[in-house]
Amino acid sequence: MDEKHYVLGTAGHIDHGKTRLTRALTGVDTDRLQEEKERNISIEPGFAPLTLPSGRRLSIVDVPGHERFIRQMVSGVTGIDFVLLVVAADDGVMPQTREHLSILNLLGIREGLIVLSKIDRADPELLPIIEEDVRDTAKGTFLENAPLIRTSAVTGEGIQEILDTLDQKLPHLEERKSDAPFRLPVDRAFTVKGAGAVVTGTVQSGSVTPGTDLLVQPEGFPVKVRQIQVHGQTVPIAQAGQRAALNLSGIDHRNLARGQTIIKPEAWNPTWRMDIRAISLHDLSFSVRQRSRVKVLIGTAEVFADLIFYDRKEWKPGEEVYASLILEEPVVAGRGDRFILRRPTPATTLGGGEVVEPRAPKRKIRSSAAETIRQLHFSPLPQRILEMLKHALLLDAVDIARSAGESVDAVSTELEALNREGSALKLGDRYASAEALGVLEKQLKDGLKEYHENHPMYDGIPKAEWASRFLPSLSSKDANTLLEHWEEAGWIHLKGDSVALASFVPSLPKRLKPKAQSLLERLRREGLSPSEWSLLSAEADLDPEEGEDLRGYLIRQKKLVPLTADLLIHRDSFDGAAAAVKRIIHQNGTLTMQQAKKEFSLSRKYLIPLLERMDQEGITRRKGNERVLTKS
The missing domain is CATH 2.40.30.10 (Translation factors)
Structure with a gap:
């Protein structure tokens, strides 16, 4: 006997005998709600275990037939492997017969049989006509050539034939995928006294054991499996294709409802x-x-x-x-x-x-x-992975497995193969599409070239601006991963917080060279008590933005040293002052403010920023009210 797990579903018009057929097959009344018993109709899907003559065990889902309960019907048949389409012999094909058959066809159900129920209440002479109508209705669907069995839940006629037919058909059904991460759509949620929250559903993929940590999605509630039951029996594992009840800890049953999905963490993102x-x-x-x-x-x-x-x-x-x-x-x-x-x-x-x-x-x-x-619909996993990478740029195996509904191991194997053939590039623990990265690189090169042309005096574009302009969808971590990759590839250069083409060298625009030289000469002459930069740049006929750009360039090129935002001295003047400070400290062990005033004859406006700049450049450091050398 095979160890596959099966779920059998019923479908058909209201009051065509689905629940009575289920009871005749299993001995279980699946109408559990008081309203269902009072109205003699099914409102919610009912569930029952069934043991076939061969010993195979399966679950039956008995779904509502009323048109107002289509949602419940779809919820019930989701995850079934085989269907019994029930048509009452005394009523024939009805609207919900057709709608249920259409829904089953759309849901991809591929195996089933037709049950002509209540034959004890039908005119025997009309049965062939009813059967012909049923066959016409099934044309073009998966039930077109399915067996049709006459039954009566009252007399028991046809019940054994259904059981025997199931025993013949089920072993040939395709087995559910079980290597994908665990997933169970919830069709019922309730509480059991002394046990707590319980959910039921059909395991769509994977398996689960007691003690497993899971998530309730889409809310993301963390839970732990306390106990598992299948067919009312406590079991050590629930696998793909089984109807299972999970007793969960870590959550109030009021936070559980049909429509949620219980999943393995890091899988099946909403x-x-x-x-x-x-x-x-x-x-x-x-x-x-x-x-x-x-x-x-x-x-x-x-x-x-x-x-x-x-x-x-x-x-x-x-x-x-x-x-x-x-x-x-x-x-x-x-x-x-x-x-x-x-x-x-x-x-x-x-x-x-x-x-x-x-x-x-x-x-x-x-x-x-x-x-x-x-x-994409017809693409194998490798092509689907590459398509995901084209849109998301950087993903790891777990990200891709979540989207693809595949196991992490299967995705990792494909990613390694794609990396070997050069279609995907591995960057740390992430992967990128080589094609998409090539397109992006061209865009970035063009963007950086344009930036350098517009800002020739800058070392490059600030990282934050670069990321927001060219990679707005990436985290700073992923953006840095790409930067490091491209720097290693040799076409970009990182300097401090700036990004530039490796071939780029900051330079002065030709029209600014004379003005820059004139300003440098003037600041050299003014020594340690320079004029404000804003005044100098205005006198040089530079607009504020141009003056600020030139100021930054001359500082980065180490031609000028900033004491404050508006006070800059020539590098030669600063180096001379630094040499004097070192000499005094070597002679006396420290530098006091009085010694500095005597040496430089500067007002506090210039002296304090000058000494603080030496601290910032690591020449000196404060020790109380004095300064000492930090390096020789």
Whole structure:
């Protein structure tokens, strides 16, 4: 017997016998709410374990059939492997039969069988006609060639045949992906006396054991798994494909609800924007317009979103489209996840499809964007990784695994291969697209060249300005990572807090050279008691901005030494004063203010800034009211 895990779902119109069929198969009444028993209809999905003749165990999800409970129906069938489409023999195909079948088709369910229920209440002569109508309804769907079994929950007819058919069909189903990080969409949340908060759902991927730390998304609540049950039995592990109940610690049950997702930390980031492939129902009586507000049913969540088209203004009945959803609330989604789109008012199922890129970048409205999404839909993991790197620039394996819905190990293996072939570059613990980095480098070179032309006297552009202008989406850490990479590559040069092309050398514009030389000569003559720079630059007929640029250039070139913002002395004058200070300290051990006044004959306006500048340049340091040398 295989060890695969299966979830079986029922679907069909209200009062067609889904719950009675489930009871006949399992012995469990899945109508647990008092209102359900009083009204004799299912409102919430019900769950029951089923053991087949072979000994295989699976879970049954019994979903509501009423049109007002489509959300509950979608929530219930999310994650099922096999479906029983139930049609009452005394009623035939009804509206919710068709809608449920359309939804199952859109959700990508590929295996099932048709159950013609309540045959004990139908006219035997009409059964062939009913069956023919059912077959016509199933044409073009995954149930077109499915077995059709006549049943009665009252007499037991057909029940054994259903069990035998399941035993034949289930072993051939594709196994759920279990190497992806753990994920469980919550369909129920409640509290158990003495145990605390409990959530239930179908494990979509991965596995979980007691003691595991998890997150409740999209809120990000941290929790720990205290105990796990499957089919009402305490188990040491829950795996992909199993219906599981998780007893959680670290959270109040009032903070848990259907629509949330329990995930492994550092995986499955919530998203506000998804690229999708969708198909509209062929029997819609209207087209869906650009930016229509739709209701998205995905996993067990229900959120509103704007539907964005790139290659059309409206979505006609029966059309396939590659588009984006801008969500009003975040959800957890992975590549390939199925969803249903509904019109809010009047409530109508529009279509559905699958997620192509769960954390999609913002795209311009143009036909090429739809083509990009289409290509991503069919792309293997390496191409998808490169596409992510083109938009995000720098990502690590964990970031990519979150978006791709793959394991970190699988992503790391692909990244190493891409790095070896040169498509992706490894920068520390992050990766970048070689192609995207090449395009960015050209933009940066052009930008730096333009900056140098406009500011020839500067050492380069300040790092902060460079990052905000050219890399606004990156953190300072990532920006510095790129800077270090490019400096190592040899085409940029870092000097202090400035970024410049490696080939760039600051220089004076030709028209300023005579003025600069004249100002330097004057400051040399004025020695240690210079005129204010603002006055000198005005006399030289420099505008304030030009005068400030020249001041900075001459300081950086070590031609001038600033005492204050407006007092600058020639470097030769400063060096001479420094030599005198060293001589006095060598002779006396220290320099007092009186000795400095006697040596330089300066007023406090010049003397104090001069001595403080020597402190700043590391020539002297204060020791009480005196100064001593810090270096020889």
